[in-house]
Amino acid sequence: MFNMMKTAILMAAITALFMLIGRMLGGQAGMMLALLVALGMNFFSYWFSDKIVLKMYNAQEVDDSTAPQFVAMVRELSQRAGLPMPRVYLIEEDAPNAFATGRNPQNAAVAATTGIIRALSPRELRGVMAHELAHVQHRDILISTISATMAGAIGMLANFGMLFSGRDEEGRPTNPIVGVLVALLAPLAASLIQMAISRAREFEADRGGAEISGDPQALASALQKIHRYAQGIPMEAAERHPETAQMMIMNPLSGGGLRGLFSTHPATEERVERLLQMAVAR
Incomplete structure (x- = not known):
């Protein structure tokens, strides 16, 4: 219930951001058009955002015949978590x-890159997939997927605003500086929304x-290894x-620039430390 409330708040916040951008670019008419677009995007994101993200990564669904060991691992963990068996995807990508x-x-x-399967031991990979199933169990997956697709839409809207400054309700050209400000600040606002919902849920999923x-040390080891590989x-x-x-x-x-300043993930060292503390307490 709490995550459903967070999802509703996120949708409302992004709708308000769309309307503000529309108002700045096109006056009252621009705001109403942005409202209609935001409502359509909210509906589309709720039903189809998972398919959009999987397509972005060219993820290929696998089953017992094409990836038997990986699918069996996900099935065993799903049963331990009391979850329905999710669809399982592989992404042909070296980065883990x-x-x-x-x-x-x-x-x-759930989706994993071929790089992570090659880089991790079966025990470590099991910890990673358990982390992803924890996101499913906590019902974070809707809010994270919607925020991803909506943030992309905000970025496109901002770029459009920089190219076409629009007109106000009386047909007068708006200030072109406004278009530039929107193009710079709207993606930043979207990133802040994502960051606000992301860092805490990573700790919870860990x-x-x-x-x-049942193996905190395996996930801790996996995070350390992924961190080392991902940097290169x-x-x-x-x-x-x-x-x-x-x-x-x-x-x-x-890393670098705003991406480094506004990371959506907590520090790997802190995540590992918390997991090792769990292992000691077991």
Whole structure:
């Protein structure tokens, strides 16, 4: 229920941001048009955002015949978590990473790169997939997937605003400086919205994943290894769609600039420390 409330608040916040951008670019008419677009995007994101994200990464669904060991691992962990079996996807990508998506546990999907399967031991990979299933269990997957697709839409709207300054309700050209400000500030606002919902839920998914797998040390070891590998292997799909970075178990974006300042993930060292404390307390 709490996460459903957070999802509703997120949708309302992004709708308000759309309306503000529309008002700045096109006056009252622009605001009403932005409202209609935002309502349409909210509806579309709720029902189809998972398919959009999976397509962005060219994820391919696998089953017992195409990836038997990986699918069996996800099935065993799903049973331990008391969850329906999600759809399972692989992404042909060297960078090690994974994410979960979908609007609810009954329509969930988990995806992992071929790079993470090669980089981790079976025990470590099991910890990672347990982390992703914890996101499903906590019902974070809807809010993270919607925020990714809506943040992308805000970025496109901002770029459009920079190119076309629009007119106010009396048909007069708006100040072109406004278009530039919108193009700069709107993506930043979208990133702040994502950051606000992302960091805390990663800690919770680490804790939940450790409980599902029964092996906090394996997830801690996996996070350390992913962190080392990810620094030297760029994830091209994530670089093209940076709004999806907050869905991953580890930030896939190269550092620098605003991306480094507004990371959607907590520090790996802190995540590992918390997991090791859980292992000691067991």
